[in-house]
Amino acid sequence: MVRRLAADFGVRDRRVLAAMGRVPRHRFVRPHLRAQAYSVHALPIGEAQTISQPAVVARMSELLKVGSEHSVLEIGTGSGYQTAILAELARRVFSLEIVPSLAQAAIRRIRELGYDNVKIQVFDGTCGWSDAAPFDRILVTAGAPALPEPLVEQLAPRGRLVIPEGERTAQRLVVYDQRAKSVHRRVGEAVAFVPLVGKHGWNAENGS
Ligand code: SAH
Numbered sequence: 001m002v003r004r005l006a007a008d009f010g011v012r013d014r015r016v017l018a019a020m021g022r023v024p025r026h027r028f029v030r031p032h033l034r035a036q037a038y039s040v041h042a043l044p045i046g047e048a049q050t051i052s053q054p055a056v057v058a059r060m061s062e063l064l065k066v067g068s069e070h071s072v073l074e075i076g077t078g079s080g081y082q083t084a085i086l087a088e089l090a091r092r093v094f095s096l097e098i099v100p101s102l103a104q105a106a107i108r109r110i111r112e113l114g115y116d117n118v119k120i121q122v123f124d125g126t127c128g129w130s131d132a133a134p135f136d137r138i139l140v141t142a143g144a145p146a147l148p149e150p151l152v153e154q155l156a157p158r159g160r161l162v163i164p165e166g167e168r169t170a171q172r173l174v175v176y177d178q179r180a181k182s183v184h185r186r187v188g189e190a191v192a193f194v195p196l197v198g199k200h201g202w203n204a205e206n207g208s
Contacts, residue, residue, distance in 0.1 A: 001025070001038040001054055009055040013062040019088035020058055025051075027109055028079040047099045049194055051079040052141060056191060060139060063162050063175055063188070066090050070136035073154065075125030076196065080106030082141055087115040094118075094132045096125035098198060126200035128154040135159060143171040143193035148200030152176070152183060164193045168202060 002021045005011040026037035028051055033043050042050045052060075060082070066072060066089040077083055077097035083106065086093045095118065097103035103122045110118050123129070125140070126148040133154035140151070140163035147163060155161055159178040164171035173188040197204045 001040075004040065005055060005058050009058065011055070011058040011062060013058075015066075015089060016058055016061045016085070019061070019085050020054065022088060023081065023084045024113070025054070025081060027113065028081040028084070045079045045102065047102055049078055049099065049102060051081050052193070057082050057085060059189075060141070060162055060173065061085055061089065063173065064137050064139055065160060066137055071132070071134075071156075072137040072139065073129055073132070073135040073151075074139045074141065075128075075151075076141035077103055077106045077120050078141065080109050080120070082139070083110060083118060083120065084113060084115060086139070087118050090117070090137070092117050092119075094129050094135070095120045096123045096129060098122070098124055124198035124201075126150070126196060126198035130154065137161070138163075140164065140196060141193065142196035142201075143168065143191075144196040144201055147174070147176065148196075148198075150200065152178075164191050168195050 026034045029037045029043050042053045045051050070090045071092045072086050072090040074095040077095040083095045100122045107120045128150040134156035136156050136159050138161040143164045155178045161176040165174045175186045177184040195202045
């Protein structure tokens with residue numbers, strides 16, 4: 001999988017490739033899908049949610065430019081796979097998941113794998129995690145209609161935030177950089193994440 005990420009998907013960041021080589025992806029998928037864990041596809045994890053494709057996880061991790069001294073906030077824990085990659089790269093990882101059963105399964109996996117620098121909570125991530133702010137890096141792994149304002153407020157000076165922004169089923173990766181007097185915004189490649197639902201996200205039921 002790591003060889004394909006480098007050769008076929010253009011992933012260059014050595015720390016990201018090393019992290020993807022260390023985290024056992026099969027531990028984050030359901031037992032009957034384990035044979036497909038290292039394929040290039042997204043897979044269902046229950047509750048109508050998915051574990052992202054390895055290439056998307058790698059690309060987002062690369063774009064985020066995570067340093068070993070960084071405190072990172074992740075929105076959308078899901079299986080906890082991206083959380084584990086971030087735990088390999090950063091000093092501290094805070095991750096929020098809105099579906100309790102997914103958060104519980106992710107907490108168990110992260111504990112079993114021995115990561116002691118991760119905190120996962122059940123909460124609407126569109127409101128951020130004010131008690132643990134500010135964050136050097138923020139990664140949103142669900143598709144948002146727009147950037148939730150509380151996340152900008154919780155970004156450290158010179159911080160970076162990566163978020164899929166756009167429609168309910170199709171988005172573009174957007175990178176925000178906190179500069180001295182303004183926030184710089186750059187639009188990147190097309191992606192397809194499940195919707196970010198919540199106070200500053202999509203409405204859970206009717207798609208508005
Ligand atoms: N990064 C995950 C994939 C995430 S799928 C992985 O590697 O497995 C997106 C996740 O975001 C889903 O689990 C969904 O329940 C969650 N989510 C959606 N809206 C959210 C919100 N407002 N706060 C926190 N989590 C949310």
